[in-house]
Amino acid sequence: MSRYSIFELARHALTGHRHWPRAWRDAAPKPAYDAVIIGGGGHGLATAYYLAKEHGIRNVAVLEKGWLGGGNTGRNTTIVRSNYLLPANAHFYEFSLKLWEGLSSELNFNVMFSQRGVINLAHSDAQLDAFARRGNAMRLHGIDAELIDREAVEALVPILDTSERARFPVYGGLLQRRGGNARHDAVAWGYARAADRLRVDIIQNCEVTGISRDGSRVSGVETTRGSIKAGKIGIAVAGHSGHVAAMAGLRLPIESHLLQAMVSEPLKPMLDTVVSFGAGHYYVSQSDKGELVMGGDLDMYNSYAQRGNLPIIEEVVAAGVQLFPIMSRLRLMRHWAGVMDMTMDGSPIIGKLPLDGLYFDGGWCYGGFKATPASGWVFAYTIAQDRPHALNEAFTLERFASGHLIDEKGAGPMPNAH
Ligand SMILES: Cc1cc2nc3c(=O)[nH]c(=O)nc-3n(C[C@H](O)[C@H](O)[C@H](O)COP(=O)(O)OP(=O)(O)OC[C@H]3O[C@@H](n4cnc5c(N)ncnc54)[C@H](O)[C@@H]3O)c2cc1C
Numbered sequence: 556m557s558r559y560s561i562f563e564l565a566r567h568a569l570t571g572h573r574h575w576p577r578a579w580r581d582a583a584p585k586p587a588y589d590a591v592i593i594g595g596g597g598h599g600l601a602t603a604y605y606l607a608k609e610h611g612i613r614n615v616a617v618l619e620k621g622w623l624g625g626g627n628t629g630r631n632t633t634i635v636r637s638n639y640l641l642p643a644n645a646h647f648y649e650f651s652l653k654l655w656e657g658l659s660s661e662l663n664f665n666v667m668f669s670q671r672g673v674i675n676l677a678h679s680d681a682q683l684d685a686f687a688r689r690g691n692a693m694r695l696h697g698i699d700a701e702l703i704d705r706e707a708v709e710a711l712v713p714i715l716d717t718s719e720r721a722r723f724p725v726y727g728g729l730l731q732r733r734g735g736n737a738r739h740d741a742v743a744w745g746y747a748r749a750a751d752r753l754r755v756d757i758i759q760n761c762e763v764t765g766i767s768r769d770g771s772r773v774s775g776v777e778t779t780r781g782s783i784k785a786g787k788i789g790i791a792v793a794g795h796s797g798h799v800a801a802m803a804g805l806r807l808p809i810e811s812h813l814l815q816a817m818v819s820e821p822l823k824p825m826l827d828t829v830v831s832f833g834a835g836h837y838y839v840s841q842s843d844k845g846e847l848v849m850g851g852d853l854d855m856y857n858s859y860a861q862r863g864n865l866p867i868i869e870e871v872v873a874a875g876v877q878l879f880p881i882m883s884r885l886r887l888m889r890h891w892a893g894v895m896d897m898t899m900d901g902s903p904i905i906g907k908l909p910l911d912g913l914y915f916d917g918g919w920c921y922g923g924f925k926a927t928p929a930s931g932w933v934f935a936y937t938i939a940q941d942r943p944h945a946l947n948e949a950f951t952l953e954r955f956a957s958g959h960l961i962d963e964k965g966a967g968p969m970p971n972a973h
Contacts, residue, residue: 558663578744579751584758587784588616590938591776592791593763593799595619596628597739598916598923599791600746600757601931602938604662607753609932610939615755617747618778620762624743627793627923630861630893632816632838632850634829635925636673636734637698640689643949643961644902645696648922650946651929652733658928664745666737667843671828673734674703674711676878678723678834686729693731701730714825714881722877723834736829736840742927766802772911773803789914789938791930794859794894796917803910808899808955809918810970813854815863817871817890819882821845830878837874846888849875853895853970863892895920897970900954902961905934905947914938915952920970 557563557576567575590606592599595617606612619625635655637648659665677683683702690700704727709717717725747757758780765777766788775784792799794811822845831838836852851871854863868890876883898904898918903926905916916934919926933947943951954960966972 578748579757582616582756582758584616584618584761584778584780584783585756587775588756588786589614590787590789591615591783591785592617592789593776594626594790594792595623595743595747595757595759596626596791596793597624597742597746597927598793598930598934599789600743600750601927602789602791602916602934603755604746604750604753605932605935606939607750607755609935612939613754616783617750617755617757618761618763618776618783619757619759620779622759623747623757624740627893627895627919628743628927629740630816630891631739631924632840632848633736633739633924634673634734634838634840635668635737636731637925638673638675638689638693638700638729638731638734639963640692641961641963642696644963645693645698647929647933647946647950648925649696649698650932651926654928654932655737655925658745662745662749664741664748666741666745668735668737670733670735671840672711672730672732673829673831674708674728674730675831676708676728676833677726679726682833683726686727690729699731699733701732703728703730711828712826712830714879715830716878716880723832728833734829739924746931763799763802766913768803768910773913787912787914787938789916789934791916791934793896793917793919793923796896796915798859800908800915803908803913805908805910807904807915807917807952809904810857810897811859812856812895812897812970813858813860813863813892814850814895814921815854815867815871815890815892816848816850817868818842818846818848818888819885820888822847822885825881832874832878835870835874837871837878839875847875847882847885853897854892859894861892861894863890899970900960900962901964901966903930903950904952905930905950906937906943906952907941908952
């Protein structure tokens with residue numbers, strides 16, 4: 556398979572771009588693999604890539620019930636940042652951000668990572684104090700953070716209503732300049748192509764329907780395309796975590812909830828940072844196509860349906876208009892939803908499950924897109940070495956029994972309070 560480069564682009568231009576090779580093979584399932592990864596989202600594909608690249612385990616299959624990136628990977632609002640307070644999250648997400656910074660060249664695929672900055676707005680003195688604390692913690696962890704005042708916010712986001720008349724006046728914000736966006740489905744495609752180059756089998760339209768066991772050890776999976784034996788099995792299925800873990804007789808502290816996203820009609824460039832509202836749950840950025848990409852809170856009921864309801868759309872749009880009155884005459888163009896894997900403390904679970912050979916990566920709540928590279932990297936390490944890496948050793952399943960929760964926002968054990 557050829558490398559993407561300016562020379563390849565020029566060469567294919569001569570023949571009208573009609574002869575580009577497939578980005579990855581359409582592999583058929585083999586009877587047995589050293590490792591099977593369930594779920595062809597960003598996390599599953601990244602795991603397979605790092606298993607092959609970092610650990611030399613190449614007899615690997617990624618099994619996806621639909622199409623690559625058709626789950627939350629292709630449905631998110633693409634925000635990438637590492638502005639976390641607690642050490643476990645801060646180190647993990649900063650490692651991820653560092654991987655993002657070199658990802659397009661690592662994968663030889665343009666994931667359109669744009670470090671346009673992420674601003675969290677503060678709307679009270681107390682909130683500004685909390686941001687100062689978080690910013691200081693980030694700096695102590697070696698992560699860039701700037702506490703900025705209202706004038707600086709105004710200079711960065713001129714379309715924001717920073718007047719005293721605003722429904723929630725802006726007091727300042729916490730800025731992470733290295734944060735930003737990436738093109739979400741390119742991340743899935745880039746990892747798939749890079750894993751395929753290392754001979755990983757990427758198998759779409761292959762739903763896992765059962766996990767077979769041999770005593771206390773897993774031995775393979777049942778799928779809609781037949782039985783497959785596996786030395787090790789990694790689960791990376793996001794909103795379907797509970798469903799797939801139940802195939803191995805396990806019940807996880809995870810609930811599936813809906814999260815919606817929406818885009819406006821396309822506009823000329825007007826917003827070149829990511830802005831998140833501190834007085835409610837709302838975040839917005841402008842895509843390269845000109846659409847304003849927005850999201851808010853969960854729909855607040857459990858579901859496996861990939862569509863949401865109107866009240867949340869109204870809430871998101873109302874928050875947008877409060878912050879940016881300029882949006883009031885905009886039309887909403889599309890909206891959709893994904894199934895979120897919400898843990899009880901808002902932080903992920905990455906590690907071994909209580910059956911030999913079975914590993915789990917999930918519970919990403921609102922934030923798993925930015926985690927994709929690090930999640931794949933540490934999950935591959937955990938599967939290959941049969942033990943966690945220092946970066947994911949706190950993200951155990953056992954923390955819910957031992958009480959060592961990683962409750963970043965102090966929101967307690969309720970997904971709907973996050
Ligand atoms: C609307 C929305 C906005 C978001 N915004 C952000 C954001 O701005 N920033 C951020 O960091 N995160 C965000 N997220 C979260 C982020 O998208 C996810 O945490 C992340 O993409 C999860 O990736 P994944 O690979 O684990 O899951 P997915 O991409 O969902 O992949 C899991 C795959 O497993 C497959 N699968 C399920 N069951 C089976 C089975 N039995 N057999 C085979 N395959 C199976 C599914 O079809 C799916 O393709 C958002 C999510 C949503 C829904």
